[in-house]
Amino acid sequence: MEPIPSTSKSTGPFTGPSTSRSTSQSKSQSTSQSTSQSTSEPRKRYKMMFMPMEGTGHVLTMIGLAYRFLKRHHDITFVVSKSFAKYVAASPFKIHYIINPAFDEYEDPQERWSKTMARNAVHFHKTPIEQAWLQGVFHDDFVNTVIDVNDQLEKIIREVKPDLMFADYYVAVPAIVLANIPWICVVSANPLSIYQLIDGPPFYSGYSITDSNCNWNDFKRRFRVALSGPCHKLHTYAAERGLKLPPNRLWVASPYHNIYIYPLALDYCEIPGFPLRRWSRIDHCIRPFSADPDPLGLDLTALKPQSPKIYFTLGTMGSADIVLMDIILKILKDTPYQYIVSKGPNGDKINLPPNAIGSGYVNQLKILPLVDLVIFHGGNNTLIECLYFGKKMLLLPLFGDQFDNAARIVDRRLGLALRPYQVKPDDLRRAIVTLLDDDALHNQLTTISNNLKKSNSFEKAIEEIESNMHIFKNQSEILALTTH
Known part of the structure; x- marks a missing residue:
């Protein structure tokens, strides 16, 4: 099926024809709400903590993920910005709220994002490569948020003492990486961000897998320059807390295990090096209708x-x-x-x-x-x-x-x-x-x-995580010895 071309001179990299075919397929305010969870025990019940970044899609995805582990009778704690309380208030999870001092905790996130759109709407007319600098603005906000909530997260982690943590943040969170507790990085956005570890098109570029590498490299250069300010800020903050991040990187994968949510029918299976080690793909994270x-x-x-x-x-x-x-x-x-x-x-x-x-x-x-x-x-x-x-x-x-x-x-x-x-x-x-x-x-x-x-990708990922919990624990103890 051929796409309908735009009549704009700059139609963008995603409007051209393709020959690929489908495969089958934060000052801390922490309150805790607890409702009854199932008392039926599996072979081993773990305390699991879920921590999404501020963003409706990220919060909803993590809710879907948490429900699946709840069904396996694990003890679920959900840590989320107070402004997203309406999304989790009726859930069966134990809830801890964090406060981002940069925002009104009672402001609806949609209202906040609408203001962001109003400030930047003129830039959304531009092509992806012309928008690269805008990602520098957004990632500076992401870094500022982590700096504002990191100590709150550290306190909650100490209080809850989870066996395993799940984090969906666009930038590294020192409190999570340095906790000496096994954690899983969750990517709920398009997975091209993780394919940068091998050889995929640059994320946020809109380039096809079939586009020229010359275009990829130009976009990557512009994107790296745009993110240099936020990168320096995060690296400085992390280093003060004992975390050394890889050069020119804002985000790190977990050394334990990682999850990304993207259907097999869309995944970048043709990229050399696919699939990635220590990564589990989940086809979807649709929230239970019940x-x-x-x-x-x-x-x-x-x-x-x-x-x-x-x-x-x-x-x-x-x-x-x-x-x-x-x-x-x-x-x-x-x-x-x-x-x-x-x-x-x-x-x-x-x-x-x-x-x-x-x-x-x-x-x-x-x-x-x-x-x-x-x-x-x-x-x-x-x-x-x-x-x-x-x-x-x-x-x-x-x-x-x-x-x-x-x-x-x-x-x-x-x-x-x-x-x-x-x-x-x-x-x-x-x-x-x-x-x-x-x-x-x-x-x-x-x-x-x-x-x-009919997909069982979720069940397979959960079973893999559960069966490796003892390995994760041993690994965390070794990492603790090597970092202290």
Whole structure:
């Protein structure tokens, strides 16, 4: 399936044709909430701690991961920023909150990210390589957050004394790396960040696996310069606490074990050196439906049963750009389809066309099974959820790994990608028609969906971790002797 080209002069690396085919497939405030967990014991029950960075996708992925280990009767502690309390307050985990002094702890994360979008919206019009410096700004925020919450995490770790920790942070956290407790690095974004350890396209570049290495090297140089400031800041902070990080690196993998979440149907199996040692791939981390009591978020009775239904979302940050949302919605107005729209944090300022219904909040997991096509920003969670439910996809990436996911979907011929700010109305409408009419793609996505629903990759990863806990403990004792 060929992508619909943009008419912009700079169409970006993800819009070209591809020949790849799909495979089958923080001052500490710490409060603890505890609800009953199952008393049925496995062979060995461990205390496990889950620590996601501030970001809705990261928090939701770690919730899904924690639930799977809870089902194995382990003792689960979840450590999360207070501003994300609503996501975990009703969970059966023991909760410890950290406070980031840079933010209002009661501010909705979506409101915060919408402000970030408003400050930087002009830059999201640019190509990935032109956005490289913006990642320096974002990673400086990530480093500042780690500096602000590190001591809080260190205190919680000392109090809980977990047997194993799971961390999903874009930059190294000294409190975790230096705890002398086994830990697992979780990558819930596009996995190109880990393939930098071998020979993959640069992450955040939107380059295809088939693109020239010359382009890769130029992007890597610009990205390294953009991250030099945050890198120096983190290295200085870490060194003061006894942690020496690898040169020019913000992030480190765990010496124990690591997990990334990405379906086999999209994974970069063609990269030499795949799969990576000490890494487990999990096909998906879909949160249990029984753990999702939220309603749909809107009334669907106005929809006509016989008309194709399309879900439209640009994620928290993308939907905060009211101008962009208005441009896309005006194009969608002139199509014979019905739309369900996630309006985001500025939903009260977004006017929907007659053929659309929407809300500031939409329960995505309950909406996706009802639609025929998803138009979205390319975020990792939504991408995997679309594949899980076998939905056709049209990606409008804005920044970061969204570019990489768009390139991968095109590479695997599983959907189309267009530049949201440059797209012409006819191109967008043509892409929708092409996708809706593609029966072969429907069959291919149905097969992938069935494979994901039957996948035992999660169980295999859990069993591998459980069976190696004694090795992790011995390894931590050896590391403690060599670092003190």
